[in-house]
Amino acid sequence: MSYTAPIKDMLFAMKELAGLEDTATLPGFEDANFDTAQAVLEESAKLCGEVLAPLNVDGDRNPSSWKDGNVSATPGFASAFRQFAAGGWQGVQHPVEYEGQGLPKVVAAACIEMLNASNLSFALCPMLTDGAIEALLTGGSEAQKQTYVPKLISGEWTGTMNLTEPQAGSDLAMVRTRAEPQGDGSFKLFGTKIFITWGEHDMAKNIVHLVLARTPNAPEGVKGISLFLVPKFLVNEDGSLGERNDVHCVSIEHKLGIKASPTAVLQFGDHGGALGQLIGEENRGLEYMFIMMNAARFAVGMQGVGISDRAYQKAVAYAKDRVQSRPVDGSAKQSVAIIQHPDVRRMLATMRSLTEASRALGYVAASHCDLAHRHPDDATRAKHQAIYEYLVPIVKGWSTELSIDVASLGVQVHGGMGLIEETGAAQYYRDARILPIYEGTTAIQANDLIGRKTLRDGGKVAKELLAGIAETVEALGAQQGAAFASMKTQLLQGQRALGAVVDFVVANAKGDPNAVFAGSVPYLKLAGIVLGGWQMARAQLAAAARRDEDPAFHDAKIATARFYAEHVLPQAAALEVAIVSAKGDEGVLALSEDQF
Template identity: 55%
Template structure:
């Protein structure tokens, strides 16, 4: 088994050179976060991820969480690791200082969170969902709820969950049936069953704070009748101490393909008199409030794709270095060498490495704009950054997770037959990755959001649609033209020119087609999401290549910059050419998708 080593060098490069860390640390509220502090944070987080979290990951996969009589016992070592995680301040890092957090930029938290996800996706899900719940309460809850619940949630003493899905209501939340009946004291009695609740029950924290979507007795039908409620596992007394157990129970946990150490619960609310909860915000606006948590989760699930890809790459690379088998093609010595010398193994490793670097660059770039959107003193810059965050959130979630499944699968392929054997550990990364394109909105949901709300239905004052996407594409096109004229980097610039041309073509077609042929547009939605990810990722890799070349031209002998040039070239020469095929599938392939009558499937 390999040991995780945080890719701190590449993280620092992306933070500083692509995502604008220096600019962000100069924004109001972030003045105390300087590059030296960030470097220390990354180094210490890397140690914690490797020594504490990564070490329990294989055992957590083999001996997952266990549910007995409604009580869940977590995998060996997870409770102790989580307690240490909280005691050393990692849990509080992303949260607001107002409630005990450290208030670091999202960009820095994104890099650190990647380490947790590489070390154990299952472990990282618990703090991720807790912080999503914190954000939902902080933005929409009453002052009383914030004061009562947020300090302990920020500290990790209490954790949080998101309760949306029901047996009859998967992605269609308009079908939610859970009920909330108002009480004389201002509370509500909650009843209903929720499924697929990640970390819905466990033994790692004193209390679990459930955010639950439910309907009031007079609620209108559909999504406009959904409200959001805070429902604790243990009721909280006025002095902050824990009271009696609430009327909610974990009926069972799912037996899953992967993330075995993360208990995915079936939660039953109100089997007796009804679970006591409190409304967050206003009645019938719960779905909008929950999207605060969901958008946080979607970016973080995309980051899971980055994290598990990095871990799968490291695991495959370690095996390729040590596995000796055969002499490489053209090697007449006849001496067997490690399989890293074989051209196709090198191709697979380059594919894993370059795609992971492109995904990391995209996720961090979006995180940087998230900080600008929240803290930049210029209102126009805030608006532009928020528009980029909204446009690319579904791409981070969808493209990074779909890519992770392929990258983890390639890791198994590098191992050969032993990769299919559980003892080598390669299969776990594939199994863990497979959920990421599904939960927090499937790839199709992300893609429909991208071509719908973020493209065709986005209008400016002049009535132009898709203006944020067009603005980003214009920036990429201008950069590609510059790079194509650079003698040293023209072989990177020209493929980027072709890629952005394909993205523009597909964008124009979707904007022309969406209103008059919505099914045809939807048939090309997922290919368009992948196309956007490849081209924007290729742009960021090309920018990285130009920066690396600049350092080398200035006399640097740092091998990191040579490697960055190599991975950028691989990405634009092996990934970007897919853009033309995807554009063709989008603009000309909808008929084939929709042609077959249902009876002939």
């Protein structure tokens, strides 16, 4: 059940694909060079491997539990959280002025991947706290920032996001929680929020709930939603804790996976009203929430990468250990480790190549975010911001969808043992399943990819990326050997398929919206496959250039990329067919509701 952070692979992706050394030239990131990144990753790997990973199974077998409104985390979690906090890990990506580490997002991305690979349930608590910090930094007053952000960064307190209500899941327009002004600038909140991750627990002294609610006379729909800060314990002016606020956990859910992370039903205002403060301006709550959600969506994408890698590591270990059957090529008379069997090798190569591709795409997205925030030139910042925003739904949707396939293959590699819960492979299969659902389902990500990220600029960003892929295809042509030839052929076909689909989306969204949105998730997956394949091709080229420094490592990169080219990239053409044949609504929508 151990986890070893793949530091070498991570650093390769950061340096060769995500341009870590360029990031370190940005203002404020001068210290974040390769050596710093390596040192940070090594420290993070220790905590994750030694403290958090061993608790992962405990959390599954002995989930957090609810009693009389209180939630106890799995034994060992609170102590691990204190170590996490003491190491400064909550602050990795947050500003130095609020006592964060101020490191680039590309370094934080690797830390987030490790945290989630080692213990997904645990990692959700810091992830939600990151979201609360982002929202406060974006919309909060200076007083709110000073009071709350350093305590969240230190891990003394944790944060939550309160969006969902029973009738308002993907559809936030239906939020009903009320916020009544008290005349002194404060509000009292009344309502029920569900699916609140780490919404109640005993790992920190206070919990800072960020809550979407409506003020009286607010406009209907999403334009009438405001964001409120509602602490579990009220905070005195000196920062000390005051009275218990009127927000209570009435139950936690019994879930398929991530069992150690309590998923709370929170009741606001059943005993007179939960005291809260407005964050930013009234009716702009969704805007702030979206900033925080973009950060969270990126992080969920990295959860996909993390769980994929964990499942992969476990499957490799089992396949090297389990001896069963003779080789099909007759090369041995005795039974061999199952990793010798071609189909097991194929499964492991699938897991490995998908994990590496999704990691690379995530880190590259993170570096665009760094450039968008720190580059001195306005136009360059804007350009990278647009690319980052295009990539976020893909990183979130594609990395998480594929993590289910990877975790499922991990079970398959284990054969019958994979079904036995004590083996541990099944936990990843259960844990991964939520990833394409929370923080916006894959369909929500895909709608975002079409609406805000493709149509709004008429496909401009998508086409810039397609031009970048074309350059890589050309560079592949200058290489010798079958691995590069395969990649060149398949990446070019993928690039053409993605280009055709972007054109289809832009041309038909207005006239035939049902057809275009019926292809939304296939478009997202196609974009993930091709953009991930692009990173694999770039990895192949970088590995070729540096081969002699470490032949075994770089040959593995070249071979893994080739596998991806031959087994994953060909799916691009199949997705293109599915998407473009929807024209005229007949494909997906020919069946009426009654015919289902």
